[in-house]
Amino acid sequence: MRRFVYQLHLWLGLLVSIPVLAWALSGFLYALPNTVEGNKIDTIDQSRVKVAPVDAIQKAHGLAGKTLPTTALTLLMRDGKPYYQAVGGMGMDSILVDAETGEVLITPPPSLATRFFRQAHFYYFAGSWQVALLIVFSLLACLSALTGIYLNCVYWFGRKKTKIQFSESSN
Known part of the structure; x- marks a missing residue:
């Protein structure tokens, strides 16, 4: 045994x-x-954040033309600018929303x-x-x-x- x-x-x-x-x-x-x-982690400049998290999610939905299954929304600095990163589904794809202007970007693969x-x-x-x-x-x-x-x-x-x-x- x-x-x-x-x-x-x-x-x-x-x-x-x-x-x-x-x-x-x-x-x-x-x-x-x-x-x-390969991203550098920067401190977020809160004074530059003009867009509310709820508005960032709505902008991401608007870009997609439908309600996305957003599983996470993260505020981060990228290239010296504050962005919300909306991550959906299984975390494979994300959409960036400029936290100052509300402009929406699709992240590169x-x-x-x-x-x-x-x-x-x-x-x-x-x-x-x-x-x-x-x-x-x-x-x-x-x-x-x-x-x-x-x-x-x-x-x-x-x-x-x-x-x-x-x-x-x-x-």
Whole structure:
């Protein structure tokens, strides 16, 4: 039984480590904006912000000609100007609204590196399988953790028994 659990734990660890490593690496790179996007982070000059967030969302809807599934609206500085970035859907596309004038811009497509790390981090490549893959890998990671706990308990508690038996036999 113990041999089976060792083998299961080994293979689960290998299987689960690949997406976990990709997720961790891509998340780490997103924590360093200059490495992926190449943008400098500037402090927002609040005195230059003339457009309200609600108006920025309405302008983004106007550009699209429909109500967008906006999931995030971020105020940021870009090229020395304040912009609202409206992110929609799965976070792949965004629209910039100038926070001073209300002018609407479509952002250029992200770089190859940015697209790659977004795909890896958010499992966008999986399409409709995204949630299922996340659940399966989460369950496999839990099973791997449980087998690791079991093996640790067997190792450490078995080790104490061996020491007790060894010390009794030497007397």
